[in-house]
Amino acid sequence: MYKYDHFDQEFVDRRVTQFRDQVRRRLAGELSEDEFKPLRLHNGLYLQLHAYMLRVAIPYGTLSAAQMRALAHVARRYDRGYGHFTTRQNIQFNWIRLEEAPDALADLARVQMHAVQTSGNCIRNVTADQWAGVAPDEIEDPRIWCEIVRQWSSLHPEFTFLPRKFKIAITGSPNDRAAVRVHDIGLRMHRNAAGEVGFEVIVGGGLGRTPMIGKTIAEFLPKQDLLSYLEAVMRVYNLAGRRDNLYKARIKILVHEIGADEMRRRVEAEWENLRDGRLRLEPAVVADIESRFARPVYAGQPADSAEVAALKFRDKAFGRWMQANVVPHREPGYAIVNVSLKPEGEPPGDASAAQMDALADLADAHSLGEIRVSHAQNLVLPHVKLVDLPSVFRRLQEIGLAADNIGQIGDIIACPGLDFCALANARSIPVAQRISRHFADADLGHEIGDLQIKVSGCINACGHHHVGHIGILGVDKHGEEFYQITLGGSVESDASIGTIVGPAVSSADVVGAIDNIVRTYLDARQGEERFLDTVRRLGTTPFKERLYAAA
Amino acid sequence: MPLLKNGRIVGDAWQEIGDDAPLPSDGAIVVSLARFKAEPDRLAGRDGALGVRLRNTDDARALADHVGRLGLIVLEFPKYTDGRAYSQARILREELGYAGELRAAGNVLLDQLAFMQRCGIDAFDMARPDAELAWRKALGAFDAFYQPAGDGRATVFEQRQRRLFEQRAEATWSGTAG
Numbered sequence: 206m207y208k209y210d211h212f213d214q215e216f217v218d219r220r221v222t223q224f225r226d227q228v229r230r231r232l233a234g235e236l237s238e239d240e241f242k243p244l245r246l247h248n249g250l251y252l253q254l255h256a257y258m259l260r261v262a263i264p265y266g267t268l269s270a271a272q273m274r275a276l277a278h279v280a281r282r283y284d285r286g287y288g289h290f291t292t293r294q295n296i297q298f299n300w301i302r303l304e305e306a307p308d309a310l311a312d313l314a315r316v317q318m319h320a321v322q323t324s325g326n327c328i329r330n331v332t333a334d335q336w337a338g339v340a341p342d343e344i345e346d347p348r349i350w351c352e353i354v355r356q357w358s359s360l361h362p363e364f365t366f367l368p369r370k371f372k373i374a375i376t377g378s379p380n381d382r383a384a385v386r387v388h389d390i391g392l393r394m395h396r397n398a399a400g401e402v403g404f405e406v407i408v409g410g411g412l413g414r415t416p417m418i419g420k421t422i423a424e425f426l427p428k429q430d431l432l433s434y435l436e437a438v439m440r441v442y443n444l445a446g447r448r449d450n451l452y453k454a455r456i457k458i459l460v461h462e463i464g465a466d467e468m469r470r471r472v473e474a475e476w477e478n479l480r481d482g483r484l485r486l487e488p489a490v491v492a493d494i495e496s497r498f499a500r501p502v503y504a505g506q507p508a509d510s511a512e513v514a515a516l517k518f519r520d521k522a523f524g525r526w527m528q529a530n531v532v533p534h535r536e537p538g539y540a541i542v543n544v545s546l547k548p549e550g551e552p553p554g555d556a557s558a559a560q561m562d563a564l565a566d567l568a569d570a571h572s573l574g575e576i577r578v579s580h581a582q583n584l585v586l587p588h589v590k591l592v593d594l595p596s597v598f599r600r601l602q603e604i605g606l607a608a609d610n611i612g613q614i615g616d617i618i619a620c621p622g623l624d625f626c627a628l629a630n631a632r633s634i635p636v637a638q639r640i641s642r643h644f645a646d647a648d649l650g651h652e653i654g655d656l657q658i659k660v661s662g663c664i665n666a667c668g669h670h671h672v673g674h675i676g677i678l679g680v681d682k683h684g685e686e687f688y689q690i691t692l693g694g695s696v697e698s699d700a701s702i703g704t705i706v707g708p709a710v711s712s713a714d715v716v717g718a719i720d721n722i723v724r725t726y727l728d729a730r731q732g733e734e735r736f737l738d739t740v741r742r743l744g745t746t747p748f749k750e751r752l753y754a755a756a
Numbered sequence: 757m758p759l760l761k762n763g764r765i766v767g768d769a770w771q772e773i774g775d776d777a778p779l780p781s782d783g784a785i786v787v788s789l790a791r792f793k794a795e796p797d798r799l800a801g802r803d804g805a806l807g808v809r810l811r812n813t814d815d816a817r818a819l820a821d822h823v824g825r826l827g828l829i830v831l832e833f834p835k836y837t838d839g840r841a842y843s844q845a846r847i848l849r850e851e852l853g854y855a856g857e858l859r860a861a862g863n864v865l866l867d868q869l870a871f872m873q874r875c876g877i878d879a880f881d882m883a884r885p886d887a888e889l890a891w892r893k894a895l896g897a898f899d900a901f902y903q904p905a906g907d908g909r910a911t912v913f914e915q916r917q918r919r920l921f922e923q924r925a926e927a928t929w930s931g932t933a934g
Binding site for chain 1: 871872
């Protein structure tokens with residue numbers, strides 16, 4: 206993973222000093238809440254329903270064991286002993302005291318972490334494939350480019366007061382695991398006819414109130430031009446993005462209103478002024494950043510383990526976990542272990558300080574000291590020897606993180622919802638908990654297979670319900686929580702927005718409704734067909750008919 | 757009204773002239789872009805310096821052929837959250853080569869001074885007595901920045917490149933000497 210040089214370290218240290226002074230002025234009454242608000246937001250500090258929430262950046266979802274221990278320390282020392290991993294590969298602490306926030310950030314700076322630009326109308330944490338660098342299908346590791354974008358966007362003087370927040374994601378694989386088509390800017394690395402690697406630039410995707418799939422405005426952008434091109438896009442957006450209506454301020458609305466061709470024209474016109482300027486990336490500078498990513502050193506391993514293969518049959522629980530949570534690694538004899546943060550009936554994405562410490566120890570012992578966070582709110586041990594899988598599994602069982610449900614119906618994404626969030630109309634986490642418990646009791650997860658449920662507590666769609674195979678949106682009907690259900694969304698290479706199946710259902714009926722939809726699928730599927738493919742083949746009608754037949 | 761310029765509170769010699777007001781025969785004046793475009797000859801024929809006030813919806817490039825004869829351009833920040841004028845500032849300084857006074861007017865917060873300064877803004881409509889201290893703090897908060905902007909500092913990327921170049925030169929030199 207990336208190691209700071211002295212510029213990077215000095216930068217986060219000075220940021221802490223600056224914020225400490227701003228907090229002091231706020232506490233002394235020298236700054237009003239109105240004046241303080243933009244400052245705290247640019248340092249990841251939100252005022253929530255009950256307390257301040259601190260959102261710490263985990264750039265492109267990569268953590269060292271030492272960094273994970275620092276997060277455990279913050280959870281224990283400054284919060285209530287746990288943290289919440291988010292859909293943007295960050296972590297949130299929900300019970301922070303304002304006067305202690307600078308200390309928490311100082312402790313994090315010691316392990317090269319920060320909360321810069323994790324909120325506010327600026328360029329946010331850049332996200333990537335959680336299997337970057339280890340996925341067998343990868344063309345190139347996207348994290349080097351994420352880090353370059355992270356640095357360029359940090360305290361960018363021109364783009365700190367944009368019309369709205371701005372999210373960038375990069376994938377280095379043909380199979381998109383970074384959801385690049387639903388970001389303000391998505392970058393997809395690919396090879397051109399000459400064999401060079403560059404970026405497809407996709408703009409104007411997003412979820413929220415107006416879900417949109419992004420449009421491609423550059424098919425192949427050479428690497429050296431990445432920052433100048435991004436700067437051109439940002440400048441067009443900063444000057445022309447709507448500021449009259451909060452809900453129409455994202456770049457997706459601008460792209461939608463002027464069209465992809467006009468957007469491309471404006472960006473290219475702006476880019477002409479910038480492309481050969483100081484933002485051009487020199488290969489030596491890129492190589493320097495790349496060299497700061499300590500490459501894992503693998504011990505030569507046999508490609509297969511007869512013992513592990515046998516254990517899969519002997520030990521049913523281990524076999525199921527292997528099937529659902531463990532995927533192939535590019536290095537022979539190694540595997541990628543996905544650690545589900547969705548144990549049956551627990552809030553999705555939460556981890557206790559003790560679990561974080563235990564995972565850090567596991568990473569040191571069995572994953573070359575490295576951990577990843579996925580946008581599905583799970584964790585990853587990216588470099589586990591095949592022969593170590595049984596002991597890793599046993600240890601995960603001991604710490605309550607051996608749920609074997611990755612990509613299955615129990616692996617639900619949910620926003621914080623009305624339990625924590627000031628914007629929500631309805632609770633999300635309890636709905637996710639009830640669904641996960643229902644299907645765990647029925648022991649159906651493995652039979653159903655690949656099925657992503659995503660729950661948002663309001664139209665802002667932090668739970669990404671639009672792109673859930675089943676999406677659930679909390680709405681308020683005369684003071685009562687109701688849930689609108691969509692089918693057929695997807696966030697991967699075949700990205701699509703789900704279709705509303707019918708009238709919203711009550712909180713009491715929501716689990717029954719999901720059960721009904723799943724039964725329709727199980728009856729209708731052909732062979733190994735995934736839920737999403739069945740919905741795409743049949744449309745929503747058969748689901749709708751059966752769901753509302755009783756009513 | 758006093759303003760903060762290059763870190764000092766100073767008096768303001770410029771006079772704002774409304775679109776319908778008569779032009780004074782001398783003295784430094786500021787007019788809107790609309791008036792600047794409508795009365796080029798009358799404005800050029802006056803004695804005294806000329807400035808233009810841009811709304812943040814105006815195209816800064818409309819001044820492309822005129823920046824050499826302007827002594828002041830005023831940019832508007834109607835709300836601190838409205839950051840359009842940051843882009844206008846960089847276009848004026850870095851693309852059009854404007855070298856006169858570039859002033860921020862409106863809702864300018866002390867904690868935004870550093871961003872504005874980096875975009876090339878050097879004067880601020882701000883009469884607060886603590887503005888000079890805030891300026892020194894804002895400019896001293898960071899030593900180096902990652903991205904190029906209108907302030908002319910070498911970026912972190914450029915400093916790294918220079919260091920790499922020096923290392924290589926040193927390695928070459930030692931190689932020859934050895």
